[in-house]
Amino acid sequence: MTAKDCGNHGKDRRMRLRRACACLLVFNFILLLTILLVWAILQPTKPKFILQDATVYAFNVTPNLLTSSFQVTLSSRNPNDKVGVYYDKLDVYAVYRNQQITLRTQIPPTYQGHKDINVWSPYIYGNSVPVSPYNADALAQDQSSGTVMLLIKADGRVRWKVGTFITGRYHFYVRCPAYITFGSRSTGIVVGNNAVKYQLVQQCSVSV
Numbered sequence: 001m002t003a004k005d006c007g008n009h010g011k012d013r014r015m016r017l018r019r020a021c022a023c024l025l026v027f028n029f030i031l032l033l034t035i036l037l038v039w040a041i042l043q044p045t046k047p048k049f050i051l052q053d054a055t056v057y058a059f060n061v062t063p064n065l066l067t068s069s070f071q072v073t074l075s076s077r078n079p080n081d082k083v084g085v086y087y088d089k090l091d092v093y094a095v096y097r098n099q100q101i102t103l104r105t106q107i108p109p110t111y112q113g114h115k116d117i118n119v120w121s122p123y124i125y126g127n128s129v130p131v132s133p134y135n136a137d138a139l140a141q142d143q144s145s146g147t148v149m150l151l152i153k154a155d156g157r158v159r160w161k162v163g164t165f166i167t168g169r170y171h172f173y174v175r176c177p178a179y180i181t182f183g184s185r186s187t188g189i190v191v192g193n194n195a196v197k198y199q200l201v202q203q204c205s206v207s208v
Contacts, residue, residue, distance in 0.1 A: 044162075045079045045080055045083075046206045047078050048076070048079060048206065049074060049154070049174045049176065049203075049204035050077075050176075051152055051176035051177075051202040052073040052075055052119075052200065054070055054071070054072045054073075054152070054180070055071040055072075056068075056069075056070055056188070057069040057071070057195050058194070061136070061139055061140065063136060064133070064136055065128045066101055066126065067128055067129070068101055068126050068129075070094060070124050070125070071121055071122070071123050072121070072122065073120070073121045074119070074120050074121075076117065076119075077115075077116075078114060078115060078117075079115070080115070081114050082114060083114070083160055083161065084111060084114060084162075085158055086109070086110075086111050086112075086159040086160075086166070087109060089106070089109065090106070090155070091104040091106050091156060092106075092120075092122045094151070094153070094178075095152075095153055096131075096139065096148070096150055097135050099131065099135055101126050102129070105122040105123060105124050107122060107156075124152075143182055146183050147180070147182070148179075148182070150180060151176065152177075152204075153173075153174065153175055153176070154176075156171075157169040157171060157172060158170055171208065174205070175205045175206075176202055176205075178200055
């Protein structure tokens with residue numbers, strides 16, 4: 001074999017490699033374009049969350065410490081008729097004036113089908129949580145006035161399922177206002193020893 005023949009074989013290999021790379025790029029581009037078109041046509045809508053109720057078992061304030069215990073009921077509805085939702089991680093906790101006052105309670109991973117509704121009733125609590133002086137004063141004033149406004153939050157990660165295609169994970173944030181009343185202004189129902197249940201049916205904000 002001459003040197004010229006070897007040179008031609010080398011050029012042929014490079015040409016085949018370039019064609020293979022070009023075909024792979026075109027295939028990936030078509031696949032991505034198809035996924036984007038399907039996604040745009042389906043236009044998936046964020047799940048809708050409602051804070052149905054909250055049962056307060058403890059809400060004790062000392063000058064700089066807060067002990068609280070709740071059971072909250074959250075319902076989630078998937079409004080999409082062709083898109084499913086994987087809740088890979090969802091942590092629920094309570095916040096007062098931008099300060100987290102309970103530990104995070106994790107909801108087990110679950111899948112939500114088309115138009116399905118899921119209901120969770122996790123317990124959230126915090127024992128002797130240090131409260132900033134500013135928030136402690138505000139909390140004492142709120143209790144004396146008879147109403148404390150909390151935020152029940154749920155943070156996590158979700159994936160969308162369209163047919164057999166499953167997206168990557170997206171951060172997911174739910175914010176539910178909860179108005180807790182005390183004393184003569186209480187709108188709750190006594191359901192046990194020192195436990196009061198509040199029917200809230202409060203729409204939550206959802207962001208992804």
